[in-house]
Amino acid sequence: MHRRWLLSALALLMSIVLAACTTATTQQSQIKVTNPTETINANSQQLPTGSVKRVVALSSLSADIISRLxxxxxxxxTGSKLFKNDSKFKDIPRVSEGQSPPNxxxxxxxxPDLVIGAEGFSNIPIQKLQQLGINTFLTKVNNWESLEELTKTLAKSIDADPLPLLNRYKTFLPEKPTQGFSTLALVSRQPILAPNKNSWAGDLLAKFQAKNIAADLQGKSPIGGYVTxxxxxxxxxxxxxxxxxxxPQGNSEAALLDSLKKEAFWQQLQATKNNRVYVFDYFGLVNPGSIDAIEKACQQLKQVLFAA
Structure with missing residues (x-):
């Protein structure tokens, strides 16, 4: 079981590394275009307004946003498991499957007149497509504001109204957030890795007024937005x-908890003593993944952080 946990932790770490390896962490809401030396604010106009007709999305989140717009x-x-049982994507061609690079x-x-990728995951294929003369766009969503700005930017590019989707996002957040509990989000056990405020997970916890114990910590971790x-x-x-x-590849909740129970410090924590340990999916909390995944994570946070 220890080996299975270690392999799972390594897989999760690699997923986060891929998302963060190409740029330094930033606290600002940004989208990065295909020129690796140029970072722009998400409010800047970089895509043709209203002229995009055919989009290929190499990230599940961008695919979902475009589809809803x-x-x-x-x-x-992209061939994401998030779309496996989603009827609206049933007949749309997959340009990649699993961990294989896009074809x-x-x-x-x-x-396509536009190919959208996620920074860190799609840089190499995006660069090759750009060389072929295809318009490309790399995105980085590491906080709530960048999700909203990406939605607005994509809506302008395809001449769509972003307001219905933006209004839906608002329903995910608490109407009257109250001061929450001190919280540790644990994405890996060896090493103990937690999100600070510069990550999607850290920003989401802040939206729910959680007292993230790693929020203001900085460390030598190579993974932007996370500290050991x-x-x-x-x-x-x-x-x-x-x-x-x-x-991402999944593991049973029992296996996760059983492996942690073997740690000497685990039983000394008040969260453990009070049975306030919860398991969240990778998609939604660490990687936004899709609109439904984000909504599910927010619903869980409401239950966990606003519980009496």
């Missing part, structure tokens, strides 16, 4: 709530 504009998507020939054959913690630091903070993240 105007489903006729999306002509190719450039399939993308070109779809004759010692067992002593966790004991010192002694969080009231602990959130465990299920790796």
């Amino acid at each position: 105007n489903s006729t504009k999306i002509v190719g998507i 450039l020939e399939k993308i070109v054959a779809l004759k 913690l010692s067992a002593e630091k966790v004991l010192e903070a002694n969080p009231e709530v602990i959130i465990l993240v299920n790796p």
Whole structure:
């Protein structure tokens, strides 16, 4: 079981590394275009307004946003498990499956006038497509504001109204947030890795007024937006709530909890003593993934952080 946990943790770490390896962490809401030396504010106009007709999305989140804004504009998507049982994506060609890189020939054959990728995941194929003369766009969503700005930017590019989707986002957040519990979000056990305020997960916790014990910490972790913690630091903070993240490939909740119970410090934490340890999916909390995944994570946070 220890080996299974370690493999799962490594897989999760690699997923986060891929999302963060190409740029330094930033506290600002940004979208990065394909020129690696140029970072722009999301409010800047970089895409042709209203002229995009055929979009291939290499990130599940961008595919979902485009589809909800105007489903006729999306002509190719990444093969994400998030869309496996989603009828609206049933007949849309997949240009990649699993961990395999996107098939450039399939993308070109779809004759897109825009290909959207996620920074860190899609840089290499995006650069190759740009060399072929295809318009490309790299996105980075590491806080709530960047999600809203991305939605507005994509809506302008395909001549769609972003307001219905933006209004839906608002329903995910608490109407009257109250001061929450001290919280540790644990995305890996070895090392103990937690999101600070510069990550999607950290920003989401802040939206729910959680007292994220790692929010203001900085460290030497190569993963932007995440810090490593010692067992002593966790004991010192002694969080009231602990959130465990299920790796992308999945693992049973029982396996996650059983492996942690073997740690000497685990039973000393008030969250453990009060049975306030919860398991969240990777998509929604660590990687936004899709609109439905974000909504599910927010619903769970309401239940966990606003509980009596």
